[in-house]
Structure formats: C-alpha cells, structure tokens
Amino acid sequence: MSIRHGLLALLDEGPRYGYQLRTEFEARTGATWPLNVGQVYTTLGRLERDGLVAPDGEDDEGHQFYAVTDQGRAELRSWFDSPVSRTNPPRDELAIKLAMAVTVPGVDVHAVVQNQRRHSVRALQDYTRLKARAMAAEAAGTGDGSADLAWLLVLDQLIFQAEAEVRWLDHCETRLANHRARPTAPGAPASRRTGQRQELGER
Structure with missing residues (x-):
C-alpha cells in the first residue's frame, strides 16, 4: 500500500492537515488500512523532504496545513499512470x-x-x-x-x-x-529449485 501516494491524492484536492488526511484516507478505504496520526505526519515529513508537498499555513487552532507541489502532482500522475509492479511480490x-x-x-x-x-x-x-x-x-x-x-x-x-x-x-x-x-521420492536438486525461484523473480 502506498500511503505517500494516497496522501498526495488527497492533497491534490486542496490543502489539509494531518488529522484531516487520516480521517479522509480511512473514510475512502473503509478503514481497511487504518493509519495513526504519527504515521501520517512521518509520511508528510518525507514528502516535504522530497519536494512533493510544502507547508501551507496554519488555522486558528494551530493545525499545520500542507499543499501538494507541482513536483508532487507529477509524482501522483506517474503513480496513476503506472501499473502496480508484480516483479517482487509482497511477502504473504x-x-x-x-x-x-x-x-x-x-x-x-x-x-x-x-x-x-x-x-x-x-x-x-x-x-x-x-x-x-x-x-x-x-x-x-x-x-x-x-x-x-x-x-x-x-x-x-x-x-x-x-x-x-x-x-x-x-x-x-x-x-x-x-x-x-x-x-516417497527424492526431491528436485537444490540447483533446480533455486533456478525455478530465480525464474519466477525475473517474470
């Protein structure tokens, strides 16, 4: 799951602060992949470091808003345009x-x-x-x-x-x-099994 791209998609609609991002992310995914606020702000920090988002002022209660940058929009469009890779399947x-x-x-x-x-x-x-x-x-x-x-x-x-x-x-x-x-029969030689795993990884 790409939390960073999910947050970029939400920020593409307009500036938001961390708790708003968490709430909207969970609302759109039915809280299937719950986030905590700390995780959201850690991701925002990395996005800011990478030039994909920038601080965009505070409200009267001191909430720090973030806005997506042009580079962030380009990153988001690239994510939407690219298929999810199956080259390295996630561990199940x-x-x-x-x-x-x-x-x-x-x-x-x-x-x-x-x-x-x-x-x-x-x-x-x-x-x-x-x-x-x-x-x-x-x-x-x-x-x-x-x-x-x-x-x-x-x-x-x-x-x-x-x-x-x-x-x-x-x-x-x-x-x-x-x-x-x-x-009971002898198993395949180790070299054969290794080759099969390598071939799967190359597909």
Missing part, C-alpha cells in the same frame, strides 16, 4: 506459514489449512455483508457518492482476494492429499 504470511508447516516435523498441516479456511470464509461473509449494506446506501442515495464508490471498490478487492484465498486453500488440501498418497 499465509504462504510462508504453509511453506514452513510442510517442512517442520510434527505440524498438522491439514489443521493449519482448515483453521485458515474457516477464518477466510468468515472474512468473506463479513465483506459480503458490508458490500450489501454499502450498495443499499448507494441505491438509497444516503451516502457520499464518490466515497461510497471508493469503499465499494475496496470491498470488491477484499471479496475477490478472500475468494481466491479459499480456492487456493482448497487446492493446497488436494495437493497435500496427493503428496501423501505418492511413494
């Missing part, structure tokens, strides 16, 4: 957990998969209920149009991600069952 805790579970003696991998599957199905049900409520609010015209749309897009991504995770866990179950049914 679940994938790492299962990769370790199948190699550590005494771990019930089936139980690990089933526990995660139950959790993922519950999350999917929760996201689906949230989406139904958001769509009802949008249809009734009781919300904030663009903010509601932003939240629905985030919910769709969370739903698709949870669905994919459940499918992957089902696939893991099948692969584990097939592996248990196979006669």
Whole structure:
C-alpha cells in the first residue's frame, strides 16, 4: 500500500492537515488500512523532504496545513499512470506459514489449512455483508457518492482476494492429499529449485 501516494491524492484536492488526511484516507478505504496520526505526519515529513508537498499555513487552532507541489502532482500522475509492479511480490504470511508447516516435523498441516479456511470464509461473509449494506446506501442515495464508490471498490478487492484465498486453500488440501498418497521420492536438486525461484523473480 502506498500511503505517500494516497496522501498526495488527497492533497491534490486542496490543502489539509494531518488529522484531516487520516480521517479522509480511512473514510475512502473503509478503514481497511487504518493509519495513526504519527504515521501520517512521518509520511508528510518525507514528502516535504522530497519536494512533493510544502507547508501551507496554519488555522486558528494551530493545525499545520500542507499543499501538494507541482513536483508532487507529477509524482501522483506517474503513480496513476503506472501499473502496480508484480516483479517482487509482497511477502504473504499465509504462504510462508504453509511453506514452513510442510517442512517442520510434527505440524498438522491439514489443521493449519482448515483453521485458515474457516477464518477466510468468515472474512468473506463479513465483506459480503458490508458490500450489501454499502450498495443499499448507494441505491438509497444516503451516502457520499464518490466515497461510497471508493469503499465499494475496496470491498470488491477484499471479496475477490478472500475468494481466491479459499480456492487456493482448497487446492493446497488436494495437493497435500496427493503428496501423501505418492511413494516417497527424492526431491528436485537444490540447483533446480533455486533456478525455478530465480525464474519466477525475473517474470
């Protein structure tokens, strides 16, 4: 998640101070990725250092406002125009957990998969209920149009991600069952496995 670009997008609409940025960021993403004010101001400090934002005065209560610079707008447009790179996939805790579970003696991998599957199905049900409520609010015209749309897009991504995770866990179950049914055979040479990982990283 690019917090710096999210803050730049909000500042592109007009100057804001830290707490406003935090509140609006969470409103548009449904608080899916909550921020604390300290994190916001740390990011603003880095953006200012990089010439992407500049102080823009204070209000009567002493809140420091920030405004996006021309360089910041150029950075924001470049972010919107560029696809999110998959060259170096982010570390996935679940994938790492299962990769370790199948190699550590005494771990019930089936139980690990089933526990995660139950959790993922519950999350999917929760996201689906949230989406139904958001769509009802949008249809009734009781919300904030663009903010509601932003939240629905985030919910769709969370739903698709949870669905994919459940499918992957089902696939893991099948692969584990097939592996248990196979006669023990020597694994692939280390050099071959390393080459496969390097090839994946190059794609």
